[in-house]
Amino acid sequence: MCGYGWGNGWNSGWGGGGILMTVLMVVLLVAVIVAIIFAVRYLSGSGSSHHRGGPGLEGMRAEDRLADRFARGEIDEDEFRKRMTLLREHR
Template sequence: MFWFHGVPGWGWFAMSLGTLFFWVLLIAAGILLARVLTRGAGHSQAPGGTGRPTPEQLLAERFARGEIDEDEYRRRLSVLRQGPGRPER
């Protein structure tokens, strides 16, 4: 290890502060990288934080991709919103 001889007190303070700043930046970058990698493929989360899209969101994505037409989208959306056990009108 190389020791600096004759560095005034403010020099030691500046080196210490620089080292602290370096480690804070390194740790923050690691945390941000971990968050980006664990976030997933950009799907929005369902209420409750399950990490999976809701059935309505999946249906909207299928409609946006053109897999289903507007009539089918509205029919399926009304079925989803009726809930289980309710009679269909």
């Protein structure tokens, strides 16, 4: 018997196409959210070191790192001079 109620007839329930469409909609929604996050990060400048005012520690030369540590007080003058001499000798 083909009625119009829930679970009766050929077109009731989700079926194979409905499940596929649901999965595709979830994937599309996730892709839109990820695109929005990347756009906000790109426009705000938090995604790369070029927008933050210079290279990070990875982009610094060894001499610059050493000078930075000396300026912050992590090493004293004697240690700074010894290490700078070693760096210049082993270029």
